[in-house]
Amino acid sequence: MTRFANGKSGDKKREEQLFSPGAKTMKLAFIITSPATLKHDWYRDPLYQKVGVPNLAGFLKRAGFPEITQYDFNNQVLKVYKESPGLVKLISYSDRENVRRFLERGDSALEKQTAFLLDTLGIERQDFFGISINHFLGDEGEIALGINLAQCLAKALKQRFPGCVIALGGLQNMSLPFQREAYSRILEECPAFDYAVCGEAHLAMLYICRALEKKKTFASAAPGNFRTVQVGKSLLINEIKGEARAEVTGHYFEPLPPGETRNKSVPFGLPAYDKANSRAYAYTGEELRKFYHLPAGCAKLLAPADKDTFLLLQASFNEGCPFGCYFCAGANTKFFSLGIKESVRMLKRMKEELGCRHFLFYDPNFNPTPGYAKRFLAEIIKAKLDIRWSDCFNLRSLDREMAAMMREAGVIKIIAGVEYPTRRMLKYINKGLSVETIYRNLEELHKAGIWNHVLLITGLPTETETDVAEMEDWIRATKDMVNSYTVGSFHMALGSPFQKQPEKFGFKLGQPLSLYCQDSYDEQNGPGWEEKSRLNLDSNRRIVQLINALKGTPKYTGARMDDSHLLMYLYRTLGHKNKKLIEKLYEAAFTVNPHAERAREGLRLGLEAPGSALRALLARTGLKMELGPAGRETVEFNLKKGGASLRCALQARSENVLLNPAPGRVHGGHFMLESGASSGPARALSAIKKHLGAVLTAAEAWDQKP
Template structure:
């Protein structure tokens, strides 16, 4: 009995996601026959084609001509007029979309920024055209959104997965992707859903498969439904119409056991971490402890169409640890799927696997997917990479610890090992906010560590947010001032920034103990019982409108103090990694400051 592992749209088109390669490698080591399909990149390849865009134009034409227009169609009538009346512009979009894809795959044109930025803009315009064909839904180069967030309740899911007007994936799967796979060859289909933007596309796919191929056992995994596991008792329709079972937490051992049980026609009650329907009752099997790292195997990217990703070279994801070694940040839920269980790989084996993957797939580019790599692990890993002579260029995530642990010598070794870019969760530069977030650091530490990293030659990217519960305007200003003082045009130890607004997520420490953070009430809307992000009421700190004002004004701060934004704002992190390797940090900064783009 063969198994097909699927990664559905809509996610980034620049590299494979790590879940399928990891599961395939483990299952094959256990004797199972497994194929993997990245339907996300296959979908992009079709979306970004003249033939598909022509179909979208015809959809727009029909919706525009329909005398019984819906309210949504009336809202975009003027835009439909503009699209259909400007035939020259429309023809340029149709003519240039294929070449725009190829620019991002061409190592010569990719590094000519004026050509790259034009191609990227053309791809964004193409995605907008697709979005207008399915208005009011929005399809972008990283996600998919439907009006009303139908993924947040069962009735919305049932409706959205049959909505031929607003859901482009019905046509995509029906006519383009599903016919490509010989489903009769498989007995089990596993689908990984790791992002909200994949919920409706992924469930659209499995609903079609469930209807057309009743012999398949469909199992869902990934972080989204892992967080829904506690509210499935009255969601029997999900098991009846979409999937047969659901695996929570890490999937290697449970999926191996599920395949064995199905092959031997055994009852499912002893498969760990499994949720399934028995009669009309949702059954939750007990969890087992996740496998230790020495029982996991190196991921395999075989069968994935590496040439189709929008990159001139393969950029492979890799993990040297699971969970977060810190695990205390009160807003964070990243370790939830790992049951907050941190463990890491032996650093010598990390270097061995990186060397193997680099040679097998002919690339030196890696993105580390670890929640955060500890300073000690980074130290040992860098030493092993250097000792083995692995030719690698990579990016990774590091937490602020202390200027002693994160010393200049550590960053020198990290840089020499091939890490060109590090991501730091700054969150805030106000010591009180850092304390209630439980970041385990202060502003002085943040500044010292960033200086050490920058002086080693590493590009520092910061994540920060505004509006943490109880945050006052003056405290947000501390973060803004810290960013300015250390920006590209000042001390130069911060090179790029990504800002957001605080979101209260299910399963975070704040969610479970709102009173501790002065939250008066978390709004539990019965019409959004599958929501992951929640609204809340609070009378302390900045009101929502003021938070939005701070956030929007911060954009002008970035534009003024980070000239290189004109470059990195266009580039995904994987693309920017390649630019850093090609040009170097100083050259990118120089070109941006002089107004001469690479």
């Protein structure tokens, strides 16, 4: 049963029961869930902490809530998965029927797995738990699994710690209407949640905590700038503003309301990283060298950094964008920045308290204006912080002097949106950049020894074959000064000038889409949505394939920030002056999926051992399996039957291949089984494919052996 309210209702009786009697200081905790064990993220590159929860924790600490614990799946759960993968069964949360049964009356397998996760995280009694699912940002299947996981965690927490309060957030990959719909359904299905926060979370979380602290209802603790929906006994909260009562989407910097600052020693905007959690994300140089299998001949050269600590943290100093790119949801948004001296003090504090000398700045543009950027760089240089860092830079606000200052201030990598670097397209999207300026500034950065990562967007409206060919020419011309790429495919972003004024640009908007805050659209005198979607995929694939061919490997289109540990390590050890050597070592670096090796060995032993489960399966189905050579990340084999042959590979899922169903793909707990090249009679091939699920189960049997 759902009813609407206007910020003044809620189930008072229930809320008054949700307190820890006698507690002097309220104890808060955030559980940061993650799908990392379901994808290749966990072994491809060392992970780093995302800034969302630490940012919120800093906001609440400044408001006077000092006891905040952060439980992180990418810490404790991932450690167990690396050594004993059979104990971590996140894929089990993809079965909605089993989850429904667990929520309604119990499911022994999910109950056991959820209890194991809570125990592994070391969760203790708290007054309040916030469950974040903002790492689940992939396809519909991944997000659904994240929701199911959160619901099971909430029920288990309520059973283990009666009286605790639980809130859910993190569906930022959806526009607000889809968020509201999803949260309402989640609360209906799982009454263990007391709250769900839609859109911007800072103030909603503040007043939830104030309500608990003062033993009030949310409505009596919060001002009227919230829209609330009561779902059963739970409350869905959405911040609103202005006379139009517009819903507030998420943002980074949120000042505390007047009178709410209780601890001024916590600077405004400081991300409050958990010290214990941060220690688990720190690596020595020696560990990174071995993780990336860097050439043994370089060990002596790299040895000076063996004992250095590499902890990477995100930090942000501004938000909003003064530029007017037509495709961008952030175009012409209100710009805010911390004071430069305050920002440098924040960096110094994180260095002293957490031991961090390597940062991933998290700004829309470090250089919204040349003056601001140069003053900031000068202060970093003056403070002698000895940090290495990366950030997004706008190539229109850059010159040779700034490139030199960036090098001296410790910039090792820039991320620059060049989008569609052809004359017609740059003008069409109002980029404010010329092809010549892009080339000149990338060249200046390259000469300064800085790693250039560019963002490309294929499939822009009005794209023609000529446009694609011109982009290909640009890629060839700049391949020696551009180090890596993110090749995205255009979508009609909500709030962008394109989307807000579709008639002006010749679009007819269609249905809103559930993911990535976008609309479908048709082009005037152009293709319809379905055809445009297909063409977008084609042009994207074409550009990616060209880059991979020019670079000789797909690794340069496969990472945006994931390679940051490797680059920080190489730049810290070798310095900007040795960029050519850094490029060679980056090229030589590789990582290995240790589970693939174990799975292949399990299959080999199963094929050889009389009476094994694998041999029994093959005998029962009439299949023959031929193992391919060992690989670093995959297990390849042929399945044969009745004159037909099917090439198969076990491999980890990725950001491009997630949990959504697809032909020729079967999902397991650790791998997906993907079938490819085939030959022989269609009927025999069909018979082989019918048994792929059973083959995958047999191939993953090794995971039961910790």
